[in-house]
Amino acid sequence: xxxxxxxxxxxxxxxxxxxxxxRCCVQHHAFSTxxxxxxxxxxxxxxxxxxxxxxxxKVVHHVSSNxxxxxxxxxxxxxxxxxxxxxxxxxxxxxxxxxxxxVEEAIRLGNRQKLHRAExxxxxxxxxxxxxxxxxxxxxxxxxxxxxxxxxPMCVDPSSKQKQFQTSDIPANIKATSTxxxxxxxxxxxxxxxxxxxxxxxxxxxxxxxxxxSCKDSVYHPLEPKNRLVWDGKTIAEKNKWIxxxxxxxxxxxxxxxxxQLGRYGLVFLTGVPDSEKSVEHIVSRIGILKDTFYGRTxxxxxxxxAKNIAYTHQYLGLHMDLMYVTNPPHLQLLHSLRAxxxxxxxxxxxxxxxxxxxxxxxxxxxDVLTSTPVPFYYKNDxxxxxxxxxxxxxxxxxxxxxxxxxxxxxxxxxxxxxxGTSLAGREILEGVQPPPRIKCIxxxxxxxxxxxxxxxxDLGLSGLVPFGPLSATQKFAPLHDALQKFAKLVESPEAxxxxxxxxxxxxxxxxxxxxxxxxxxxxxxxxxxxxxxYVDDDVFFSRWxxxxxxxxxxxxxxxxxxxxxxxxx
Numbered sequence: 001x002x003x004x005x006x007x008x009x010x011x012x013x014x015x016x017x018x019x020x021x022x023r024c025c026v027q028h029h030a031f032s033t034x035x036x037x038x039x040x041x042x043x044x045x046x047x048x049x050x051x052x053x054x055x056x057x058k059v060v061h062h063v064s065s066n067x068x069x070x071x072x073x074x075x076x077x078x079x080x081x082x083x084x085x086x087x088x089x090x091x092x093x094x095x096x097x098x099x100x101x102x103v104e105e106a107i108r109l110g111n112r113q114k115l116h117r118a119e120x121x122x123x124x125x126x127x128x129x130x131x132x133x134x135x136x137x138x139x140x141x142x143x144x145x146x147x148x149x150x151x152x153p154m155c156v157d158p159s160s161k162q163k164q165f166q167t168s169d170i171p172a173n174i175k176a177t178s179t180x181x182x183x184x185x186x187x188x189x190x191x192x193x194x195x196x197x198x199x200x201x202x203x204x205x206x207x208x209x210x211x212x213x214s215c216k217d218s219v220y221h222p223l224e225p226k227n228r229l230v231w232d233g234k235t236i237a238e239k240n241k242w243i244x245x246x247x248x249x250x251x252x253x254x255x256x257x258x259x260x261q262l263g264r265y266g267l268v269f270l271t272g273v274p275d276s277e278k279s280v281e282h283i284v285s286r287i288g289i290l291k292d293t294f295y296g297r298t299x300x301x302x303x304x305x306x307a308k309n310i311a312y313t314h315q316y317l318g319l320h321m322d323l324m325y326v327t328n329p330p331h332l333q334l335l336h337s338l339r340a341x342x343x344x345x346x347x348x349x350x351x352x353x354x355x356x357x358x359x360x361x362x363x364x365x366x367x368d369v370l371t372s373t374p375v376p377f378y379y380k381n382d383x384x385x386x387x388x389x390x391x392x393x394x395x396x397x398x399x400x401x402x403x404x405x406x407x408x409x410x411x412x413x414x415x416x417x418x419x420x421g422t423s424l425a426g427r428e429i430l431e432g433v434q435p436p437p438r439i440k441c442i443x444x445x446x447x448x449x450x451x452x453x454x455x456x457x458x459d460l461g462l463s464g465l466v467p468f469g470p471l472s473a474t475q476k477f478a479p480l481h482d483a484l485q486k487f488a489k490l491v492e493s494p495e496a497x498x499x500x501x502x503x504x505x506x507x508x509x510x511x512x513x514x515x516x517x518x519x520x521x522x523x524x525x526x527x528x529x530x531x532x533x534x535y536v537d538d539d540v541f542f543s544r545w546x547x548x549x550x551x552x553x554x555x556x557x558x559x560x561x562x563x564x565x566x567x568x569x570x
Contacts, residue, residue, distance in 0.1 A: 143176040146189055150204040169195045228514075229264045230354035233498040239265060240498075245272045245279075245507075248286065255286055256548040258509070262332070263545060266511030267349060267498075273336055273507045280336040280534045283507060288540035291330050293323065294384050301335065301531035314342075314524040319350055319491055319516040320445040322535070324377040325386040329443075330535030333512045337502035341527030346501045348518040349510065352442040355490035356393050359483075366483035371395055373480045375443070376450035387450065390443035392487065397440075441513035444487070452477065491516055502531070513538070 141149075147170050150156075155164055175192040187206040194202055231239065241261045247254040248270055261268040273279050280298055284290050290297050323329040335347070360367040374389035490496060502508060510517060512535070522529050 143174050144170050144172065146176055146204065146206075147174055147191060147195070149206075152202070152204065154198065154202065155204075165195055171195070228266070228353060230357060231265060231351050232354060232495050234495070236265060236267060236349070236351070236498045240267065240269065242269045242271050245270050245274070245283075249282065252548065252551070256545075256552055259287070259541070259545045259548060262509060262511060262541070266351065266353075266515040268509050269500075270507040270509070271505065273505050275338060275505065277338070277532055280334050280507065280532045283334060283336070283509075284534050284536055287332070287536055287544045289536075291535035291537045291540075293326070293330075293535065298532055298534045301533055302529060314522050314529075316521040317519040318446060319348070319518040320447050321443065321512050321516060322445070323512075324390060324443050324445040324448055325379045325388045327388065328537065330512050331538035331541050332509055332536035333517075334507060334509050334534045334536070335502065336507040336532045337504050337530075338532055339528040339530035340502060340504050342522045342524055342529045343526055344520050345522030345529045346499050346520045347508065348520065349498045349500075350491045350496045350516045350518075351514065352444055352491055352516050353439060353514050355487055355496065356439055356442060358490055359487060363486060366479075366486050367393065369479045369483040370487060373483075375480075376452070377443070377445055377448050378450040379448060392442065392444055392484065394440045394443055396438040442516075444491070444516060 148167050156162070157164055171193050173193060174195075176189045177192065179188045179190075181187075185208045187208055189204040189206070191198075191202060191204070194200070229239070241258070243254060243258055248258060258268050258270075270283065273283070277298070281290065321329065322333055356367070356370075359370070370392040371394070372391060374391050376387065376389050378387040379385075380387075500508075
């Protein structure tokens with residue numbers, strides 16, 4: 001298949017397009033939209049002498065041949081760079097080996113047809129149209145699931161956006177009669193034995209257009225970053241964004257840009273911040289409400305006598321995350337520099353996500369230890385007592401009924417990455433590819449790690465949570481010690497660190513569940529160093545980001561409509 005495409009249309013201009021052809025030969029129903037997306041990124045056709053429809057017809061023409069399966073399996077087991085096969089392609093090859101009936105069914109359903117009406121049944125069968133190709137992807141929904149998904153004004157209040165019935169209200173023997181309109185790309189479902197109280201003419205409508213099927217603008221879809229880009233010191237220095245405070249405060253597009261940067265890289269800087277203790281509150285107000293803690297709504301980072309926290313000293317403070325000892329640590333941390341008049345005190349940042357995935361690829365045994373062995377964190381001082389056990393690397397739970405959480409997608413921000421960039425072939429190829437481990441966050445804060453000694457744990461009331469019994473403690477502690485050493489070596493390596501001295505009027509915002517921060521020692525006797533800090537919870541951050549992303553998607557759709565009116569559909 002690939003040899004046919006290359007010989008007829010020429011080799012793709014870009015390595016990403018080459019891998020795309022491999023993927024789409026297996027998942028050909030995604031070809032139209034995928035090749036269009038890459039052509040937009042490339043600024044021209046992916047293939048030198050062919051249009052999208054030409055290539056699509058070639059793929060479809062050969063898609064049911066036995067030779068195709070053999071060619072794809074042989075050709076796809078080598079990526080364009082000669083490295084290991086990405087996990088998404090392995091899954092597609094496995095699906096292809098299981099039989100090609102789905103492909104054949106997609107072709108059968110792909111012919112343009114008049115309204116197709118299905119008889120009442122306990123399932124809803126239909127074809128999801130793919131772009132403008134005329135091809136549809138076969139789909140099937142349980143009738144109860146389809147009924148529960150109805151968002152008509154009778155089912156979801158237009159004002160409050162709240163559901164008007166309970167899932168448990170739906171009769172188990174409900175039956176659906178569906179009508180598919182391939183031209184309008186809509187599916188209408190009527191119900192036999194509907195929820196008591198609903199009229200007999202109640203209709204559930206589904207928009208099958210690709211933009212709607214993706215659920216990107218659905219209030220029910222947990223919109224998260226498309227992917228997280230891991231980085232080292234050199235990469236983040238190139239990718240950093242320095243955003244004007246005035247533009248951040250006044251321009252919603254700039255605010256969205258800042259949140260996108262935080263979602264992808266976990267780090268962004270503001271400049272020109274007013275010299276006021278209230279400025280950090282104003283910055284947070286653009287996102288949502290502050291997270292209040294026992295440190296206060298905002299807090300001062302400066303050297304004070306008899307400090308209750310090492311941050312309030314002039315000493316070196318190693319890489320760590322804040323508040324690992326509370327149930328819900330803050331997602332974002334903000335530090336606004338009000339005074340920077342003492343020598344030293346440079347801020348240091350390291351991407352713990354990069355270290356975690358590097359460890360997963362170079363030493364899976366150590367990675368597994370850090371995902372399965374909880375570590376105690378505590379704060380017991382100044383009439384406060386907090387304690388929490390957490391694994392160093394916390395894996396995400398899959399979302400039932402939905403595709404895997406996009407926040408777990410990770411790619412290298414640099415094709416030169418010695419581990420991720422080489423084995424995964426860089427960002428362009430990996431756009432949207434999900435590695436095997438789905439990492440939710442990292443929990444790493446050595447200054448606030450509780451002692452493992454049983455007596456100390458008993459004093460904290462945590463003796464019942466010790467991850468291993470006293471008799472085998474030393475034996476089971478050894479693998480954890482070894483894994484933590486390897487993790488620390490990765491996050492502390494000079495190549496991993498990004499160092500910056502926060503000048504007065506600058507504010508850094510970073511992801512406290514991903515980006516480790518540290519501070520070099522400073523000489524408090526030669527000048528004042530004063531940062532004003534604040535926290536933001538994850539729910540607040542994602543809510544604001546979701547709203548801005550939905551607005552951006554709406555603007556993009558309007559732009560596409562204008563394009564279609566001027567130039568026609570692509």
